[in-house]
Amino acid sequence: MNERKTIRKWFFVWEYEKEEQWLNLMAQEGWLLEKVGFATFHFVSCEPGAHIIRLEMHEADDAYLAFMKEMGAVYIGRVAQWVYFSRPAEDGPFDLFSDIDSRIYHMEKIGKMLTGVATANLLIGIVNSFGATMRIGWINLLCATLLTYALGRIHGRIDEMKKTRLLRE
Numbered sequence: 001m002n003e004r005k006t007i008r009k010w011f012f013v014w015e016y017e018k019e020e021q022w023l024n025l026m027a028q029e030g031w032l033l034e035k036v037g038f039a040t041f042h043f044v045s046c047e048p049g050a051h052i053i054r055l056e057m058h059e060a061d062d063a064y065l066a067f068m069k070e071m072g073a074v075y076i077g078r079v080a081q082w083v084y085f086s087r088p089a090e091d092g093p094f095d096l097f098s099d100i101d102s103r104i105y106h107m108e109k110i111g112k113m114l115t116g117v118a119t120a121n122l123l124i125g126i127v128n129s130f131g132a133t134m135r136i137g138w139i140n141l142l143c144a145t146l147l148t149y150a151l152g153r154i155h156g157r158i159d160e161m162k163k164t165r166l167l168r169e
Contacts, residue, residue, distance in 0.1 A: 003045040005031065010039045013110060014153040016055060016082070023053040027086075036077040036084050051086045052094040057110050058083050081113065100165045104158055111154045118147035 011019040023033050023041070028049050035042035054073070058064060058081065065075055065083075072091050076084040087094040097103045121144040128137030 004034070005043050007041050007043070008039055009041060012150065012153075013114065014150055014157060016057070016110075020053060020055050023055070023084075027051045027053055033076055033084060033086060036079055038079055050089055052089050053084065053086050054094060054096045055082055055084045056096045057081045057106065057113070100161055100168070104161050104165070107154055107158045107161070111151060111158070114147050114151050114154065118144050118151060121147060 009022070011022075026033070026041075026043060027046065030045055030048040031043035032046035032051050033041060033053055034044040053076075060078070068075065068085055071087075073085040073087045073094070076086055078084070085096075097106060121140045125137045125140030125142075125144055128134065128140060130137075
């Protein structure tokens with residue numbers, strides 16, 4: 001019988017690579033990601049090192065999921081815009097990004113999403129700060145501040161990748 005366990009763990013959006021490394025470490029230790037929820041990971045026991053896990057921010061797209069299936073990847077699940085895949089390690093390397101430009105594009109996509117959410121929170125916070133819902137306004141302003149910090153981290157990572165690209169050219 002396969003053992004199962006659930007771990008609740010939080011990763012910030014700019015730490016998706018850290019999350020992916022952790023999920024692959026779990027797979028190396030014999031725990032394959034079976035199901036995913038908001039900050040909740042459900043694992044099933046497996047042969048240690050038998051699977052590679054990847055995640056990506058990607059809109060709901062049946063054609064993309066079909067393409068990934070053709071590539072031998074198994075769709076694990078989705079949390080908001082994040083999709084999770086596994087593939088047997090015996091099938092060889094498994095990477096969702098083929099080069100540094102595709103990684104930069106992915107980070108820019110994350111940045112655009114965060115910009116939209118931060119802007120919405122800022123506007124709602126400003127509007128609500130002047131009315132009867134003043135407390136809610138401060139919550140939105142706090143969220144906008146945290147999201148702006150996240151944007152700074154994302155843009156820092158993009159700048160690092162662009163410098164790396166220049167060094168390789």
